[in-house]
Amino acid sequence: MTDSRLAHARAVLEQEAEAVRAQIDHLGAAFLTACDCILATRGHVIVTGLGKSGHIGEKIAATLASTGTPAFFVHAAEAGHGDLGMITADDTLLAISYSGESAEILMMLPIVRALGVKTIAITGRPASHLAQEADIHLPIHIDKEACPLGLAPTTSTTATLALGDALAIALMQSRNFGEQDFARSHPYGRLGRRLMTKNRDVMRSGADIPVVASDASVQTALFQITDKGLGVTLVADNDLLLGIFTDGDLRRALEKYPDALNRPISDVMTRSPQTTTADERAAEALQHMEKRHITALPVVADDRIVGILHIHDLLRAGVA
Secondary structure, X not given: OXXXXXXHHHHXXXXXXXXXXXXXXXXXXXXXXXXHXXXXXXXXXXXXXXXXXXHHHHHHHHHHHHOOOOEEEEEHHHHOOOXXXXXXXXXXXXXEOOOOOOHHHHHHHHHHHHXXXXXXXXXXXXXXXXXXXXXEXXXXXXXXXXXXXXXXXXXXXHHHHHHHHHHXXXXXXXXXXXXXXXXHHOOOXXXXXXXXXXXXXXXXXXXXXXXXXXXXXXXXXXXXXXXXXXXXXXXXXXXXEEEEEEHHHHHHHHHHOOOHHHOEHHXXXXXXXXXXXXXXXXXXXXXXXXXXXXXXXXXXXXXXXXXXEEHHHHHHOOOO
């Protein structure tokens, strides 16, 4: 039984992979015309469909929107009950129906055409009403559905989804849509956090900054380290950064001075520490810290302390 199921599953994957590969040979002038039409659209790409084609359409609309092409999905069955009001003369309609005969979609065509809306159809039947009535037809070419009954949309929906991805990425590249653009539309994703999070968003500031004056004792500095829990303290006079005191500095001080705890912190601190600015990207600060094997980094403006970064805060912020 297990071998039989695996054989069926592999056959489905192979058939659907072949269907996707088949679309490559059929891309041509119509695809380029569709790209030009969408690039010239001043409003949104309105994607519509029913059933499984509708589900694929929702994903295509989401992919278009996240890669630089404003788009949203309108369910064809809801269009005739008020949702047609979402479509304006500045939009382009992308209609998906493998049969090309979905009555609800065909009902929409004369209405959107009266607005001057261009229509792009994705169907598996060039002779269908939808393919014939649309301004642009993008055909789906498959031999048969992977469903052994030939009924459940399987191969056709996979090929349609792949064609939608191809369209979205071709448009993305035409718009020179880059990492920064992607990050703006995905601020909660990993890439968005890496590209959009600045040091000011993660740093500790105000009373949370461990800092002592240059004439403070090492013992006072240790109290500050314990109180703020970052393993370091900054040394500053009137917020002007003079140095940093770490556990490494403490070990060296204990080895060098019998009365280390009573020494002025200025005698044992690390002078001219590594720093960063509030507007630098947090991901770059993290890379710098990992390269230098340091866990805390002062944030300064004109050499005055405005905050401190700790590696644990950066990792929790997901900027790695």
